[in-house]
Amino acid sequence: MGILIDRHSRIVIQGITGREASMVTRHTLAYGTRIVAGVTPGKGGQEVHGVPVYDTLREACREHSPDTSVIYVPPAAVYDAVAEAVANGIKLILIPTENVPQKDAVKLLALARRAGVRVIGPNSVGVINPAERVKLGAIGGDNVERCFVPGPVGVISRSGGMTAEVSWMVKRAGYGVSTSVSIGGDALIGTTIAELLALFEEDPQTRAVVVFSEPGTSQEEEAADLILRGGFTKPLIAYIAGRFTEHMPEGTVFGHAAALISGNYGRPSLKAARLREAGAHVLDDFDHLIPTLRKILG
Amino acid sequence: MGRLLEHHGKQLLREEGIAVPAFEVAASAAEAGEAARRLGKPVVLKALVPVGKRGKAGAVKFALTPEEAGERAAELLGMTVREFPVEKVLVEEKLEIAREWYVSVTYDKSKKVPVVIASTRGGVEVEELSRSYPEEIIFCPVDPLEGLPAYRTREIWADLGVRGKLLLAASQFLQRLYAAFDRYDAYLLEVNPLVVTPQEELVAAAVVMGVDDSAVYRQPRLAGVVQLGSERAWRPLTELEKKMVEVNESDPYRGTARYTEMPDGDIGFMCGGGGGSLLCFDTLLALGGRPANYSEVGGNPTEEKVYGLTKGILSKPGVKGLFVCHNITNNTQVDVLARGIVRALRELGINPATFPVVVREAGVNDAQAREIFTAAGVEYYGDEITMTEACRRMVARMREVYGERGQS
Numbered sequence: 168m169g170i171l172i173d174r175h176s177r178i179v180i181q182g183i184t185g186r187e188a189s190m191v192t193r194h195t196l197a198y199g200t201r202i203v204a205g206v207t208p209g210k211g212g213q214e215v216h217g218v219p220v221y222d223t224l225r226e227a228c229r230e231h232s233p234d235t236s237v238i239y240v241p242p243a244a245v246y247d248a249v250a251e252a253v254a255n256g257i258k259l260i261l262i263p264t265e266n267v268p269q270k271d272a273v274k275l276l277a278l279a280r281r282a283g284v285r286v287i288g289p290n291s292v293g294v295i296n297p298a299e300r301v302k303l304g305a306i307g308g309d310n311v312e313r314c315f316v317p318g319p320v321g322v323i324s325r326s327g328g329m330t331a332e333v334s335w336m337v338k339r340a341g342y343g344v345s346t347s348v349s350i351g352g353d354a355l356i357g358t359t360i361a362e363l364l365a366l367f368e369e370d371p372q373t374r375a376v377v378v379f380s381e382p383g384t385s386q387e388e389e390a391a392d393l394i395l396r397g398g399f400t401k402p403l404i405a406y407i408a409g410r411f412t413e414h415m416p417e418g419t420v421f422g423h424a425a426a427l428i429s430g431n432y433g434r435p436s437l438k439a440a441r442l443r444e445a446g447a448h449v450l451d452d453f454d455h456l457i458p459t460l461r462k463i464l465g
Numbered sequence: 466m467g468r469l470l471e472h473h474g475k476q477l478l479r480e481e482g483i484a485v486p487a488f489e490v491a492a493s494a495a496e497a498g499e500a501a502r503r504l505g506k507p508v509v510l511k512a513l514v515p516v517g518k519r520g521k522a523g524a525v526k527f528a529l530t531p532e533e534a535g536e537r538a539a540e541l542l543g544m545t546v547r548e549f550p551v552e553k554v555l556v557e558e559k560l561e562i563a564r565e566w567y568v569s570v571t572y573d574k575s576k577k578v579p580v581v582i583a584s585t586r587g588g589v590e591v592e593e594l595s596r597s598y599p600e601e602i603i604f605c606p607v608d609p610l611e612g613l614p615a616y617r618t619r620e621i622w623a624d625l626g627v628r629g630k631l632l633l634a635a636s637q638f639l640q641r642l643y644a645a646f647d648r649y650d651a652y653l654l655e656v657n658p659l660v661v662t663p664q665e666e667l668v669a670a671a672v673v674m675g676v677d678d679s680a681v682y683r684q685p686r687l688a689g690v691v692q693l694g695s696e697r698a699w700r701p702l703t704e705l706e707k708k709m710v711e712v713n714e715s716d717p718y719r720g721t722a723r724y725t726e727m728p729d730g731d732i733g734f735m736c737g738g739g740g741g742s743l744l745c746f747d748t749l750l751a752l753g754g755r756p757a758n759y760s761e762v763g764g765n766p767t768e769e770k771v772y773g774l775t776k777g778i779l780s781k782p783g784v785k786g787l788f789v790c791h792n793i794t795n796n797t798q799v800d801v802l803a804r805g806i807v808r809a810l811r812e813l814g815i816n817p818a819t820f821p822v823v824v825r826e827a828g829v830n831d832a833q834a835r836e837i838f839t840a841a842g843v844e845y846y847g848d849e850i851t852m853t854e855a856c857r858r859m860v861a862r863m864r865e866v867y868g869e870r871g872q873s
Contacts, residue, residue, distance in 0.1 A: 242679060268680035269572060270650050273609040276577050281610075292795055308795045308829055313848070326740020328763065331828075332792035332852065339851075352739055354574050381743055385575055408743035411750055416547070416699035452751070453744055454853040 168372040169296035169346040170321070170363070171259060171287070172235065176301055179233035179257070180205045181224060181240060181248045183215050187305070188239035192216050194309045199300040203231040224255045235259045237293075237303050242266045245289065249275040253282045261303045262288035262351070272355040279357060286357025292327030292349040298372065306330060306349060318343020319374035319464065321367040323360050325352055325386075326408075329379045333456070337377065340457040342464060345372040354384060361389040364399040375402040375463050377456065380438065382409040387438035391445040402463045403447040404456060407435040467678045467691035468515040472555050474654075474674035477686070481645045483638060484668045488557035497538030500556040501531040507559040508534050512541045514549040517673060518590070522546050527559060548700030560668055565658035567594060567602075568639060570646040579607040579646070581639065585625045587658035601625070613643040631665050638667045649687060650680030705777060712773035720766025720797070722774040726781065730757030731867075732859065733778040733787040735806070738763035741792040741852065748856040749788070754863065757784045765797045771805025779813055785867060786821035788859045790852055794828025802826060803837035810841065817842045821862035825855035 182188050183205025193216050195202060202218050204227040211222035221227040224236075236257045238248045245267045252260050260279065267275075267289040279286045287294060293304025298317035306327075307315050314335040322337065322344050324330040330349040337344055348363055350356055360378055367373045376399075380387050387407065393399050413434055431437055439449045448459050469477075475485040489500035490513065501508045512524035519525050524546045528534035534556060544551045567587035573580040584594055584602040595602055605621050607613050618639040619632060627635050638659070646654045653675040660670040676684070676691055702710065709724035721737075732749065734756040736742040742761045749756050758778055762771065779787065789806060791797065803826070810822065826834050827848035838845035844862065846855055 243683070266679040268650055268683075269652055269677045270609070270647070270680065273572065273577055273579065277609050305795050310829075313827075314793055324740065326738065326743075326792075328738035328792035328795065329740035329744070331795055332741065335793050335848065336851065355572065355577050379740060381740060389575075406744075408740055408747060410747045412743070452853060453748065454851055 168370050169298060170366040170370050170373075171285075171294055171346060171348065172296050172299070172301045172303060174201075174299045174301055176201075176235045176259075176303075177231065177233040178202045178235045178237065178303065179224065179227050179231070180218070181236055181238045181252065182244075183207055183218065183220055183239065184210050184213065185239055188237075189215050191237075191239070191305050192218060194305070194307070194311075195302055197309070198302055198307065198311050200302050203227075203233050224251045224257075228255045233257065235261075235303065237261045237263070239263060242268065242271075246271040246275050249286070250278060253278050253284050258284055260284060260286045260357070261291060261294060262286065262357070263291055263293065263304050264288070265290045265352075267353070269355055272353065276355065276357055287348065288351040288353075288356060290327070290351040290353045290356070292330055294346065294348050295344075296346045297344060304349075306347070314338065315347060316343035318345065319372060320344050320460065321363075321370070321373040321376040322347035322379075323363050323376065324349055324379040325360075325381045326379055327352065329408075333377055333379050336453075336456050337460065340460040342460060345370060352381075359389060360386045361393045361398075364390055364393055364403070368399050368401065373401065375404065375460070377460075378403065378405040380405060380407040380435075382407075382412050382435050383433040385432065388441050391441040391447070394442075394445040394447065403442070404450065404459055404463070405439075405442050405447050406450045406453050406456065407438050410435045467676055467681070469674045469676065469687075469691055470513045470515060470553075471511060471672055472513065473690045474672040475669065477649060477674070478642070478645055478656075478669055478672060481641045481648075483641050483645070484666060485672070486557040486560055486668060486670060488555055490553050491538055491556050492542075492553050494535040494539040494542065497554055497556050498531040498535030501528060501534035504556065504558050508556050509559050510534060510537045510541055511555040511557070512544060512546050512551040513553040513555050514546045514551055516547045516549060519546060524551070550701070560660050560670055561662050562658075562660050562670075563663045563665070564661040565670075566635075566661060567591060567657045568642060568659050569653065569655035569657070570607075570643055570651070571653045571655075573604075573606060576606055578609055579613075579643075581605040581607060581613065581621060581643065583621050583625065583639070585627065591655075591657070607643070612647065613640065615640055618643075631661070631667075634665070634667050649674075650677045650684060651675060652677050705781060709774060709777045712770060712777065715773075716767055716770055720764040720770055721761060722766055722770050723761040724774060724777060725759040727756060727758050729783065730755040731783055731785045732756045732863065733775075733781070733784040734758050734760050735762060735775060735778055735787060735789045737761045737791050737797075741790070744852060745788070745790050745856055748853050749860060752857055752860040754856070754860040756788070757781050762802070763791070763797055766801070766805075768801050768805040768808070771802050772809050775806050775809035776813065779809065779815070786859065786863050787815075787823075788856075789822070789824040789826060790855050791826055791828070792852065793848060794826075796829060798829045799826040800830040800833035800837060803834040807837055807841040807843070810843075817844065819866065821859070821866050823855060823859040823862055825850060825852060
């Protein structure tokens with residue numbers, strides 16, 4: 168089980184012939200994940216590590232019926248690529264691209280919302296479901312098992328790099344992950360912590376969820392509300408990095424673009440308080456993740 | 466995110482057909498006096514600094530005569546407003562005010578759409594407005610695919626009780642404001658106060674504009690107007706920070722190397738990525754460590770970039786140790802980090818036996834990294850320890866070498 172992706176996912180990569188996309192394709196295939204097709208306008212007929220390339224997503228869809236797309240295109244081309252994916256019936260879109268203009272982000276998210284399409288990112292390093300050996304994006308690199316082994320813990324991280332580190336800590340504690348999701352470090356992203364918690368709630372493999380958070384946004388507050396409403400009933404362990412930024416002059420961004428504090432909005436201490444009120448385990452010391460997991464999972 | 470100085474924002478609004486006060490920019494008391502003479506009216510003088518709440522900071526002054534304008538300008542030019550020294554002042558005509566309104570466009574991060582915020586009570590901060598008069602403020606979400614239709618702008622002002630010709634003028638003002646927000650990839654465009662003159666004209670008396678620096682590539686009009694990276698500092702960039710921006714920009718497509726100087730501190734901080742740096746900084750502080758800077762290094766940077774950043778970090782006076790730590794990397798080649806860092810240490814003649822250097826780097830090519838760091842005498846860890854344990858090791862090393870209070 169796990170969430171978002173499994174061995175039935177039919178994955179297409181838009182922009183597959185680029186340097187980064189080609190490397191990710193190689194690593195993904197080596198991990199055992201199937202990629203049904205790739206798209207790069209003008210390069211139809213080529214292959215990337217054995218994956219057929221098409222000029223348009225429509226052609227790729229006719230031949231391979233993909234339902235999941237990873238969009239490896241530069242910031243200026245992301246909006247159009249998402250519009251192409253939505254128009255061709257893709258149901259799950261991962262956007263790894265960083266520095267997508269906010270105006271484009273709100274438009275592409277609105278387009279996806281209207282069509283009932285789920286977007287992960289922008290600025291996501293990927294999603295992985297180790298029990299099914301399926302991954303989207305660069306997550307895990309060429310040494311996936313170092314950090315990602317199958318198990319009962321869901322991982323949600325606002326930091327791409329820390330998605331790996333948290334999953335590695337879970338493994339160090341003696342467990343593994345059901346699905347690890349890098350949700351993207353931008354302020355405007357497709358799928359939030361609370362939305363993923365709702366999916367993990369329904370997943371029988373997932374017994375607990377770990378969240379790595381940062382300053383900015385109101386995602387943690389929304390997650391606390393979800394728990395209080397009864398929408399998430401499994402144990403939640405959260406670490407909120409960037410406490411020091413509360414003591415810096417206001418309006419300064421450290422970390423990802425979303426990590427902005429303004430007034431009480433985005434303060435790690437208030438996020439921690441809200442999550443604690445809702446019954447989550449909020450860690451002061453990141454290393455306490457290991458004993459906390461052991462206590463919860465036995 | 467990059468803020469514009471007020472005269473730039475006003476110029477852009479003027480080009481959009483929005484009325485703004487007649488203004489000039491002055492860099493000296495004499496220039497301010499001249500400007501006031503040319504304007505031929507009582508004037509307002511405002512410090513041109515990229516921070517808000519200037520009124521509260523005493524950075525807005527009034528003058529009836531050119532002589533007075535010169536004197537007030539001299540006062541402003543000697544000031545520092547929230548760490549920003551005032552180098553220029555805005556000299557503009559003092560408007561006749563019948564009423565003060567508020568209007569802005571920004572993004573609603575939760576709903577993920579643009580939002581128009583409007584009120585016929587202006588001149589106070591919007592936070593105070595929404596606290597004191599929540600029923601007199603309108604939040605209107607905008608469908609980003611459709612934009613802001615003209616009829617919505619009329620509805621907004623009509624709901625606030627605006628009638629007659631003023632309703633039409635206010636509607637047109639808001640349409641133009643939204644057009645400017647959209648055209649320039651702004652993330653914030655605020656007019657406060659929006660002045661209604663006794664002749665019922667609408668004038669943007671004060672303008673705050675921030676633009677999305679991810680979109681600057683498609684904004685030729687903003688070239689030289691917005692300082693990139695200005696959201697990453699609460700004061701003008703220091704000389705060292707400017708140098709580090711150069712190091713980063715020298716190869717903009719290969720990795721990121723961000724650097725922010727902290728007041729005081731003795732640990733050179735060379736960490737990443739975004740989340741990992743926040744975690745390390747918090748953890749060092751919690752353990753009693755004193756980082757001298759903040760940094761984020763990631764996205765598989767070149768050796769040259771790593772080398773340049775390391776040298777910069779170590780060049781800050783008072784730095785007596787170096788902490789290098791990342792989350793387990795997905796794509797950053799840690800052997801490349803190792804080469805850049807060891808090269809910088811060697812060139813600066815730093816001996817890790819007497820100058821604490823603690824490294825925790827695991828991920829792509831970490832076997833080579835271990836060899837390079839170990840050969841250079843650096844205390845190296847891969848994934849045998851956690852990031853927190855590495856922070857603990859760093860703080861302990863500083864104490865071993867320099868004693869409890871940091872004196873050697």
